Amino acid sequence: MLAQPILMSSQSKRPSGRGARSADRPVSLSADPLRFASAYHAPVMAAEVVHRLVTEKGGLYVDGTLGGGGHSEALLQALSTEGRVIGIDQDSEAIAAAEARLADAVESGCFRTLQGNFADIERLLTNAGLGAADGILLDLGISSHQIDEASRGFAFSVDGPLDMRMNADAGETAADLIARLDVQSLTNILRAYGEEPRAWPIANAIKDARALTTTGELADVIRSAVPTKEEVKSLARVFQALRIAVNDEMDVLERALEAALAVLRPGGRLAVISYHSLEDRRAKHFLRFGNMEGKAEKDFYGNLITPWNLITRKPITATPEETQANPRSRSARLRISEKLAPPLSDHPR
Numbered sequence: 001m002l003a004q005p006i007l008m009s010s011q012s013k014r015p016s017g018r019g020a021r022s023a024d025r026p027v028s029l030s031a032d033p034l035r036f037a038s039a040y041h042a043p044v045m046a047a048e049v050v051h052r053l054v055t056e057k058g059g060l061y062v063d064g065t066l067g068g069g070g071h072s073e074a075l076l077q078a079l080s081t082e083g084r085v086i087g088i089d090q091d092s093e094a095i096a097a098a099e100a101r102l103a104d105a106v107e108s109g110c111f112r113t114l115q116g117n118f119a120d121i122e123r124l125l126t127n128a129g130l131g132a133a134d135g136i137l138l139d140l141g142i143s144s145h146q147i148d149e150a151s152r153g154f155a156f157s158v159d160g161p162l163d164m165r166m167n168a169d170a171g172e173t174a175a176d177l178i179a180r181l182d183v184q185s186l187t188n189i190l191r192a193y194g195e196e197p198r199a200w201p202i203a204n205a206i207k208d209a210r211a212l213t214t215t216g217e218l219a220d221v222i223r224s225a226v227p228t229k230e231e232v233k234s235l236a237r238v239f240q241a242l243r244i245a246v247n248d249e250m251d252v253l254e255r256a257l258e259a260a261l262a263v264l265r266p267g268g269r270l271a272v273i274s275y276h277s278l279e280d281r282r283a284k285h286f287l288r289f290g291n292m293e294g295k296a297e298k299d300f301y302g303n304l305i306t307p308w309n310l311i312t313r314k315p316i317t318a319t320p321e322e323t324q325a326n327p328r329s330r331s332a333r334l335r336i337s338e339k340l341a342p343p344l345s346d347h348p349r
């Protein structure tokens, strides 16, 4: 059953910093797009997410990509005192930042964090003793904090260790990955995840260089392999490709989409914000057809067989005001679907 749509008002305030919540202070679509921003991260399309994701004010919502807790705070503000938000992130820095920001909500039991990979959402919720979710948000990619923090090794603009792991406590770093791969495998990654047209010469230059250990060294090698006017684009594409490979982002996203469908109650909604075409294609196909390939399966009468009712026929994009205030929001695409009840024939007798 769908609850009342969230009230629109212009009364929203900047967050208190302690996660204060109020169901009578609704999230406004017309207010300052940066009102949930913090030094950690500025959440994208926060009002649009909340407006379309929340259908039960007393429900259970999962923010699968907690980051600095901006979307979680927006969700908490839209829920009643019975509502709960669970924030998942694999980055311990995100967990600590969001818990500090939403300390009041943690204390009152309305907000709880779970550190882990969102591909494991089913297991994480079960282990925490939680049941079916009313809504799940996946705001993909990395946070501004992860980019800005040189020690995390995500950015070509600042020098730091060549790391790029979202979970800094486990797994192979970008430096390890580059050292392990041969030229052909590295080329394939730069092509597949960065759509880099000069993948082969860049991969060769990387493998010819002595062992790379810093982002600055990698950036210099990339610059040496491309024309000057292409440098910035190639740097962005190669860093993106390596980040996706290090964190196995495409495989993890596919597993997470399937798992999200499993943990939603019928009538619950899944919202995905993607930032590049590889993510968006998967979200688009899955949220319409229930598969990653975009295959339209039809029944005997020609009706589409899908577990979803697509809420956003076209992706929602940030307003001009938001893209001006937060350039990162420019590439964001928000898609939302609602889980359908299983057909009657699937119900146990």
Ligand SMILES: C[S@@+](CC[C@H](N)C(=O)[O-])C[C@H]1O[C@@H](n2cnc3c(N)ncnc32)[C@H](O)[C@@H]1O
Pocket (backbone or CB within 6 Å): 041, 042, 043, 044, 064, 065, 066, 067, 068, 069, 070, 071, 072, 088, 089, 090, 091, 094, 116, 117, 118, 119, 139, 140, 141, 142, 143, 144, 166, 252
């Ligand atoms: C774009 S930021 C989200 C920002 C957040 N919506 C906010 O309001 O601050 C993405 C976050 O998701 C986390 N993340 C990305 N992939 C993940 C995964 N597979 N499992 C768990 N967390 C992940 C990153 O560590 C990062 O903190």
